[in-house]
Amino acid sequence: MGISWRRSKRLFEKAQTLMPGGVNSPVRAFKAVGGTPVFIQRAKGANIYDVEGNVYIDYVLSWGPMVVGHAHPKVVAAIKDAAEWGTSFGAPTIREIELAEMVLKAYPSMDKVRMVNSGTEATMSAIRAARGFTGRDKIIKCDGCYHGHADGLLVKAGSGAATLGVPDSAGVPASCAVNTITLPYNDADALERVISKEWRNIACVIIEPVAGNMGCVVPKKKYLQALKSLTSKHGIVLIFDEVMTGFRVAYGGAQEYFGIKPDMTCLGKVIGGGLPVGAYGGRAEIMDNIAPVGPVYQAGTLSGNPLAMAAGIATLKILSRKGTYGRLEKRASELEEALRDAARTAGVATKFYRAGTMFCTYFNDKEVVDFQSAARSDTKKFARFFAGMLKRGIYIAPSQFESGFISLAHTSGDVDRTAEAAYDSLREL
Numbered sequence: 001m002g003i004s005w006r007r008s009k010r011l012f013e014k015a016q017t018l019m020p021g022g023v024n025s026p027v028r029a030f031k032a033v034g035g036t037p038v039f040i041q042r043a044k045g046a047n048i049y050d051v052e053g054n055v056y057i058d059y060v061l062s063w064g065p066m067v068v069g070h071a072h073p074k075v076v077a078a079i080k081d082a083a084e085w086g087t088s089f090g091a092p093t094i095r096e097i098e099l100a101e102m103v104l105k106a107y108p109s110m111d112k113v114r115m116v117n118s119g120t121e122a123t124m125s126a127i128r129a130a131r132g133f134t135g136r137d138k139i140i141k142c143d144g145c146y147h148g149h150a151d152g153l154l155v156k157a158g159s160g161a162a163t164l165g166v167p168d169s170a171g172v173p174a175s176c177a178v179n180t181i182t183l184p185y186n187d188a189d190a191l192e193r194v195i196s197k198e199w200r201n202i203a204c205v206i207i208e209p210v211a212g213n214m215g216c217v218v219p220k221k222k223y224l225q226a227l228k229s230l231t232s233k234h235g236i237v238l239i240f241d242e243v244m245t246g247f248r249v250a251y252g253g254a255q256e257y258f259g260i261k262p263d264m265t266c267l268g269k270v271i272g273g274g275l276p277v278g279a280y281g282g283r284a285e286i287m288d289n290i291a292p293v294g295p296v297y298q299a300g301t302l303s304g305n306p307l308a309m310a311a312g313i314a315t316l317k318i319l320s321r322k323g324t325y326g327r328l329e330k331r332a333s334e335l336e337e338a339l340r341d342a343a344r345t346a347g348v349a350t351k352f353y354r355a356g357t358m359f360c361t362y363f364n365d366k367e368v369v370d371f372q373s374a375a376r377s378d379t380k381k382f383a384r385f386f387a388g389m390l391k392r393g394i395y396i397a398p399s400q401f402e403s404g405f406i407s408l409a410h411t412s413g414d415v416d417r418t419a420e421a422a423y424d425s426l427r428e429l
Contacts, residue, residue, distance in 0.1 A: 069409025120148025144371025249356030273311030388425025
């Protein structure tokens, strides 16, 4: 197609001498799809531009948070204005209050919220708060759901329906994972069996209400209802990890989208306009256990960073405008129809799933409901599809097991170009 990545190749060679694998986050290394990672120079709206000047329609969007598009003028202006006053104080600011008010208004399940610096920090802090509140040690997570790289969360399931913690990373002691129980996603029966037996020891269930780290797996509504019912019955804290779904599948996140109210919520970089930020919040009786009010300790010098707060306020003001999510839903629906049609016309078996503006195309001829069914997808076909899309100027996640995203900046023309590229790439398979 005439696209050259010579400079990216040279940069990647140099990067590998300086950083593990040449990257600062593993998926960026393109190991799942082969080839050389593309080095990005800048971004604007729905497009990203690499160091060679190639332009791509972007469906990664910094892994989700750029709902308003890249470098939105109002967000950029807010960051510039905040920077001129100072980049970090390690002290309270007015912007922390303003953003907290906006978050709590959007998520009425939260009475109080604490700003942190990443999704990982939000989830590990929420779990600590749940343990402190309940006085229990064990947690439940789902196989295939990613909640950051804290030791106790890097755990996979074994062959059974419920497997006690087995570390999924070198460097994680078994003792850190022993209190983590993993269950299949969307399996309400397995959840009930384990909770009925272990509830006295279980502090919380943490879950992605739409699983975005094994592609895009949509929950069965009865599953979320069962989660809520079982946790409420047994005094277990239900934590929705909305780092990915928050302000994306709806303004009020997946809990608004599905009408399920968790006890605690974790949010990520969308509330900072894509800058490094996270937050966790919940019922006042839980949050009042956190220092300096209660005995659960958590702190951070950069928590509530003024740049992130300013960018978050600007972003949420844009997203809160009337009709915003209707526009997002319309564009996402157009993309879904176009990609389904491209696969059907090309004669390639795929399964497409979407929740709001999160989506995934699986190279799979069976329904995908959990990690096991997602793992049956043809990753070799996906890698070839990825390469075909990239050379045609479409940037999708370099892994079969990641979600795609759409923004306010994407146009009908972008959808048409994407559909054409998808059809041509699928035909090559």
